[in-house]
Amino acid sequence: MTGFEIGGASAADMELIRTWADEEGWNPGDSDRFAFAVADPAGFLVGRIDGEPVGCISAVRYGSGFGFIGFYIVRPEFRGQGYGIQLWHAGMKRLDGRLIGLDGVVDQQDNYRRSGFRSAWNNVRHEGRPRRDGAAGGTGGGGGGGAGAGVEVVDAATLPFGMLAAYDRRFFPEARDAFLSAWTALPGRTALAAVRDGRIEGLGVVRPSSGASRIGPLYAQSPQIAAALLHRLAEHTPDGVVAVDVPDTHTVATELLTGLGLVPTFEAARMYTGPAPQLELSGLYGVTSLELG
Numbered sequence: 001m002t003g004f005e006i007g008g009a010s011a012a013d014m015e016l017i018r019t020w021a022d023e024e025g026w027n028p029g030d031s032d033r034f035a036f037a038v039a040d041p042a043g044f045l046v047g048r049i050d051g052e053p054v055g056c057i058s059a060v061r062y063g064s065g066f067g068f069i070g071f072y073i074v075r076p077e078f079r080g081q082g083y084g085i086q087l088w089h090a091g092m093k094r095l096d097g098r099l100i101g102l103d104g105v106v107d108q109q110d111n112y113r114r115s116g117f118r119s120a121w122n123n124v125r126h127e128g129r130p131r132r133d134g135a136a137g138g139t140g141g142g143g144g145g146g147a148g149a150g151v152e153v154v155d156a157a158t159l160p161f162g163m164l165a166a167y168d169r170r171f172f173p174e175a176r177d178a179f180l181s182a183w184t185a186l187p188g189r190t191a192l193a194a195v196r197d198g199r200i201e202g203l204g205v206v207r208p209s210s211g212a213s214r215i216g217p218l219y220a221q222s223p224q225i226a227a228a229l230l231h232r233l234a235e236h237t238p239d240g241v242v243a244v245d246v247p248d249t250h251t252v253a254t255e256l257l258t259g260l261g262l263v264p265t266f267e268a269a270r271m272y273t274g275p276a277p278q279l280e281l282s283g284l285y286g287v288t289s290l291e292l293g
Helices: 011-023 032-039 083-094 106-114 142-147 161-168 177-185 223-234 251-259
Strands: 004-008 044-049 052-062 066-074 099-105 118-128 152-155 190-196 199-207 213-220 242-247 263-272 284-286
Touching: 004 083, 011 032, 011 044, 011 052, 011 066, 032 052, 032 177, 044 083, 052 083, 066 083, 099 106, 106 263, 118 251, 142 223, 152 223, 161 177, 161 199, 161 213, 190 223, 199 223, 213 223, 223 242, 223 251, 242 251, 242 263, 242 284, 251 284
Parallel strands: 066 099, 213 242
Antiparallel strands: 004 044, 044 052, 052 066, 099 263, 118 242, 118 263, 152 190, 190 199, 199 213, 213 284
């Protein structure tokens, strides 16, 4: 392993990492890297052999007690030579002393367990064009009318950011204001909120990707609100085809999406190094990102 070095990612590296993730079939958002960079600018590591990037990992710190591992990739031609484990140790060292989470692909989950991670649930990606008929159809009419009495679906940018951040905090272990601000406002994205009597009762963001447009997060206080947001967000995509990563423990969310005609296409285990954080899982209809939580 002569000449192998690990260092912080540059802006060019962030674009390369996104390309590698796409080649792995993960379908990252086209502009995710810009929000990732503000979440923790030093949290993205690249391994190089004589200056050539051959692998990467993200180890992003949130607040004082939480961290998230993602983008653990070694280029296929460099696998099995010990580079990956060095990247892994570098990422874990950066998050030492924190509760650490990750979304583990199937073929790596045993390795993560050997490093002390335990499964909390599986995030199952559902893809398709949400229909308006069937078991859940009609719940998400235009204008947010299908979201329930007194609920209005609005552009999230019209709400005080503090309201959005406080709502997000119900579904994530630490505050992540800088990330959330970028995530909801990057060009090409649509962020919608469901509001009733001045309170946020749902939030969804859709972003362009190389495959199906990705929706995440998708938070809602009822299936009707989730469906209304899903339909409205799908209207802001080129072809109406979307992908949502849904915790399999949330059976109501799974039934909603399958009832709307979306089908499972990908699965990753949400894993933690300690007890799973206390989140409002009943309102979590779609996680924000498999790379950063």
